[in-house]
Amino acid sequence: MLEHGVDIVLAGSIAVVAWRVLLEPQLFRSMVLFIAMGLMLSLAWVRLAAPDIALAEAAIGAGLTGILLIRAAQTEAAQEAAAAAREAATSGWRRWFPGAGRIVSAAAALAFAAVLLVAVIDLPGEPIGLTEAAATEMEASGVEHPVTSVLLNFRAYDTWLEVGVLLLAAMGVLAIHRTYNLRSTRSEEHTMLVLTWLARIILPLAVLIAGYLYWSGTHQPGGAFQAGAILAAALVLMQLAGFRGVSGLSTLWLGAGLMLSFAAFLAVGFIGTFEGEFLRYRHATGELIILALELTIVVSTAVTLAALFAGAGSQSGDDSDAVRARTPPESL
Amino acid sequence: MSTFELYAALAAVLFAVGLYGFFVRQELVRKVVGLNIIGAAVFLLLIAIAYRNRGDFADPVPHAMVLTGIVVAVSATALALALARRIEDETGTRRLPEDEESS
Amino acid sequence: MTPAEVIAAAFAVTGGIFYLAGTVGILRFPDVQSRLHAVTKADNLGLGFLAVGLAVLAGTAEVAAKLLFIWFLALAGSATACQLIANASVDDDVTEREQADA
Amino acid sequence: MSSPFEWLIFLPFAGGVITFLLPGKSRPWLALLLTVGTFAAAWWLASDVWREGPQGYALGGWEAPLGINLYADGLSALLLLTTSAVMTLASFYSLGYFSREAEASSWTEARAFVPLWLFLLGSLNALFVSRDLFNLYVAxxxxxIAGVALVALAGGATALRAGMRYLLAAFLASLLYLMGVALLYxxxxxxxxxxxxxxxxxxxxAPVIALAFVFLGxxxxxxxxxxxxxxxxxxASAPAPVSAVLSALVVKAAFYVILRLWVDVFADSVTAPAAQAAGALGAAGILWGSFQALREQRLKLVVAHSTVAQVGYLFLLFPLLTGVGEGAWRFDAWAGGVYHMMSHAFAKGALFLAAGTILYAYGNDQISAMRGLTRTLPITTVSFGIAGIALVGLPPSGSFIAKWMLLTATIESAQWWWAVVIGAGTLLSGAYVYRLVSAAFTPDTLPESIRPVPRVMEYASLILALTSLGLGLRAAEPFDLLEVGAPFSMIVAGVGT
Known part of the structure; x- marks a missing residue:
């Protein structure tokens, strides 16, 4: 069947590209291949009837993770080569058994693959899951899209803690840099006119698309995290184009942006306890509360992901004076 | 071979590729990439299971799990890269010395 | 096949041919600049033909407008990316040397 | 807010939000207040469990399978109490530890420290009451992430590298766990x-492979x-209160999930060979960790290696529970293991805090530099000694009772070889604790300059150490609480204790 042929070609290509990501000796190229793999995975999600995941993968999995990795890959090649040489000269037992590590690792990885294959073949082929349960209860959830009803009602607690993970990562990045805002982070020294142009037209478009994804999430694929990721991508682009973006925010505003969603869940949870349980909002107001919570997710996800980008690529705060001397072309 | 089995098998393959990369590569950035490939493998299996469970729509619970997983993965990745950057600032290399753990 | 489907298929196949040409260009051309040449021009046209073909099939004007909007975004993105890559390839003599070796 | 579950989750996370947003020197005090509040909530939950049996809570009003349910039995209640007690005392300690206003960087550390600290407390609470495989993953x-950030807070190449290793290992572990969860789903x-x-x-x-992934992670x-x-x-590289909590609680949290899954969920799926293998790895951990602790020159590294050894004891539970037939020793082993978790939490917390005090005062933590400690830091020396007793498992400490129960279980289930391991481990831990204590009691010329230590630091570690001792003197109530909802309580009821 042609249908099946598409899947086989796609699956094969993903496996080959993943392998190339590993083999590619040049770090930068490897990262580009990783992004390509993410985009191909998005196609796989579409084939598997998971458009929400396809959007999230393209925006977060391939997009933002990829740009984080690419920025990390921009290191002095010569410095790395020297470090590699130093390491090769001094690394204990590996000197006596060159390649032993690789053989053991390959054997372990193959063993894992074999065991996983057995487990996967053993899985029952018929549906065993919560599709039915979700379909029955969806009416009471306040939204008409099953994934949103799980994320923001049935399992809203998990989503809250997930927002917490994102927040903690940002707090961790700030703590590592020993700072409370990102003003000392590196801004781009030489930006090009075309990038500035793109940043200017992208921002309003990104707001439009994010708004659309956010709004449509209640009844069709899309949703708050995807919308937030789109906005974050626009913020990152602005940063690359030399605008200040999130690194222009003061300590208080950055903190408020990072915290907004987590705090909103906390407040909604607290109010829910008067009606029954923590995070309870299944009745008439359900949809409104979900929309409000999703709006906070959009804002916090956008700010946090952009802040993670600014923080992960930045030099430490020590040379902040030098950074400040290179004033950006404009601040927003 | 059903679509579910095909993608579930791909998950097993990706898992092994990522794991091998995680073990063998010494550069921290590449280790993080290896972990992200492993993550993709896990997500693939979950989505394949959701596809297997589809009725009027695919099983939304694994979908929600994968969305959470993607956000968690990008968080951990960003933290790891920030650490890698600071380690490079402090030590001049983005690798971990191999024999430190036994000292 | 309805006439609309025939027209859509014709557009889509034309788009596919442009993609094919672009891909051959990436593989066969010697350096960064000429490869960019192949990708941006041929692929953007290819995507345009695909979008128009699908828009014919779309049925509603709303979906057709969305498709064209997507094409516009892709154009803006690839034009910028092309500029950046071209600039980088001129600036970065390491890359240039590599290309010369290859 | 009429349920203790709500307070256990709400208080620490709300505190994390507030202390992150609001600047000011009152933060550490607020953190302390909230840890005390969390302790009260844990006490409330424990008394509910004690009076009414295991407690459940459906978040958002959605029952499983679609929603997420919380659950607490005696085991959860005891671990929640331990968590908030240790964290309360460590919060007291951090009042002194981070009060070095003179150094700008330490104030920075303290500002970043408090919100992360409260988030850590919240995630521990969330984990100990969770009854959902995926919710456990998120917790x-x-x-x-909170742990890694807190480790890296110390700054410097060593701490950053240590944080990186921790993150890489934990990231891989999470993915292995999640792969197992996917297969189970x-x-x-x-x-x-x-x-x-x-x-x-x-x-x-029996989804053996799925379980293997989960347990490996x-x-x-x-x-x-x-x-x-x-x-x-x-x-060893983290700030002192963080070291204490990582060793005392965070490592135990992962073990708690193993225990819960092994004993409560998959009791029929796990096999005796798997249990023997887990026990063997635990035994290897006891011997290897103790051996490394004996060789180490730095105090905090000795204490950290000792954690590897003490975690090993916990894994000895599984061969005593699985595939050896029914008998009262199964409850003994289970309760002994859990009691060891608690008692070690207090003892190790005390040791790390004391080690942090020494590092704070002396500026380094070489064992050879510890001389004259009895004169410079007498209270810290005493807490060191008491926590050492508890760590080795000498009477009257809680570890003594725990080890005694484990030994009884090995004899009654006719697995004497584990008794040999426990004995060897006790001797080795005696040796490394003796090494530390004898260094402290060696009279020597005092170091020229010792930084004055805030009293609160010394007393915090002393109280923790005394608690670990007290667990041995008053064990009846904890054991009664432990029986509530315990997997083998029926056996106990049948045999009669």
Whole structure:
């Protein structure tokens, strides 16, 4: 069947590209291949009837993770080569058994693959899951899209803690840099006119698309995290184009942006306890509360992901004076 | 071979590729990439299971799990890269010395 | 096949041919600049033909407008990316040397 | 807010938000207040469990399988109490530890420290009351990220590298766990532990491979030998209160999940060979960790390696529970193991805090530089000694009772070889504790300059040490609480204790 042929070609290509990501000796190229793999995975999600995941993968999995990795890959090649040489000269037992590590690792990885294959073949082929349960209860959830009803009602607690993970990562990045805002982070020294142009037209478009994804999430694929990721991508682009973006925010505003969603869940949870349980909002107001919570997710996800980008690529705060001397072309 | 089995098998393959990369590569950035490939493998299996469970729509619970997983993965990745950057600032290399753990 | 489907298929196949040409260009051309040449021009046209073909099939004007909007975004993105890559390839003599070796 | 579950989750997370947003020197005090409040909530939950039996809570009003349910029995209640007690005392300690206003950087540390600290407390609470496979994953992830950030807070190449190793190991572990969860969901179609337990009963469809992934991931997070390499530097490089809590609680959290799954959910699916293998790895951890602790020159690294050894004891539970027939020793082993978790939490917390005090005062923590400690820091020396007694398992400490119960179980289940391991481990821990204490009691010329130590630091570690001792003197109530909802309480009722 042609249908099946598409899947086989796609699956094969993903496996080959993943392998190339590993083999590619040049770090930068490897990262580009990783992004390509993410985009191909998005196609796989579409084939598997998971458009929400396809959007999230393209925006977060391939997009933002990829740009984080690419920025990390921009290191002095010569410095790395020297470090590699130093390491090769001094690394204990590996000197006596060159390649032993690789053989053991390959054997372990193959063993894992074999065991996983057995487990996967053993899985029952018929549906065993919560599709039915979700379909029955969806009416009471306040939204008409099953994934949103799980994320923001049935399992809203998990989503809250997930927002917490994102927040903690940002707090961790700030703590590592020993700072409370990102003003000392590196801004781009030489930006090009075309990038500035793109940043200017992208921002309003990104707001439009994010708004659309956010709004449509209640009844069709899309949703708050995807919308937030789109906005974050626009913020990152602005940063690359030399605008200040999130690194222009003061300590208080950055903190408020990072915290907004987590705090909103906390407040909604607290109010829910008067009606029954923590995070309870299944009745008439359900949809409104979900929309409000999703709006906070959009804002916090956008700010946090952009802040993670600014923080992960930045030099430490020590040379902040030098950074400040290179004033950006404009601040927003 | 059903679509579910095909993608579930791909998950097993990706898992092994990522794991091998995680073990063998010494550069921290590449280790993080290896972990992200492993993550993709896990997500693939979950989505394949959701596809297997589809009725009027695919099983939304694994979908929600994968969305959470993607956000968690990008968080951990960003933290790891920030650490890698600071380690490079402090030590001049983005690798971990191999024999430190036994000292 | 309805006439609309025939027209859509014709557009889509034309788009596919442009993609094919672009891909051959990436593989066969010697350096960064000429490869960019192949990708941006041929692929953007290819995507345009695909979008128009699908828009014919779309049925509603709303979906057709969305498709064209997507094409516009892709154009803006690839034009910028092309500029950046071209600039980088001129600036970065390491890359240039590599290309010369290859 | 009429349920203790709500307060346990709400208080620390709300505190994390507030202390992150609001600047000011009152933050550490607010953190302290909230840890005390959390202790009160844990006490409330424990008394509910004590009076009414295991407690449940359906978040958002959605029952499993679709929603997420919380659950607390005696085991959860005891661990919640331990968590908030240790964290309260460590918060007291941090009042002194971070009060070095003269150094700008330490104030920075303190500002970043308090919100992360409260998030860590919240994620521990969330984990100990969770009854959902995926919710456990998210809680473990929160715990990891908070832990890594707290380790890296110390700054400097060593701490950053240690944090990196910790993050890489924990990230891999999380993914292994999640792969297992995916397979389990594919098999059972639910995430709620109670529902999975029902479906898995009889072990007819034993998802052995899924369990292997889950336990491997959790084993890495619990620093089970040979996956412990990330632990010593991570725990030794962190600021003192963080070291204490990582060793006392965070490692135990991963073990708690293993215990819960092994005993409560998949009791029929796990096999005797698997249990023997887990026990063997635990035994190897005891011997290897103790051996490393004997060789180490730095105080905090000795204490950290000792954690590897003490975690090993916990894994000795499994061969005593699985595949050895029914008998009262199963409850002994289980309760002894849990009691060891608690008692070690207090003892190790005290040791790390005391070690932090010495590092604070002397500026380094070389064992050879510890001389004259009896004169310079007498209270810290005493807490060191008491915590040492508890660590070795001498009477009257809680560890003594725990080890005694484990030994009884090995004899009664006719597995004498584990008794040999416990004995050897006790001797080795005696040796490394003696090494530390004798260094402290060696009279020598005092170091020229000792930084004055805030009293609160010394007393915090003393109280923790005394608690670990007190657990041995008053064990009846904890054991009664432990029986509530315990997996083998029926056996106990049948045999009669």
């Amino acid at each position: 473990l992830e929160l715990l990891t 594919g098999e059972f179609g639910v995430l709620d532990l109670a529902l999975i337990a029902e479906a898995a009963e009889g072990g007819t469809r 959790l084993g890495i997070k619990a620093a089970l030998f040979p996956f412990h390499a990330w632990l010593p530097h991570a725990h």
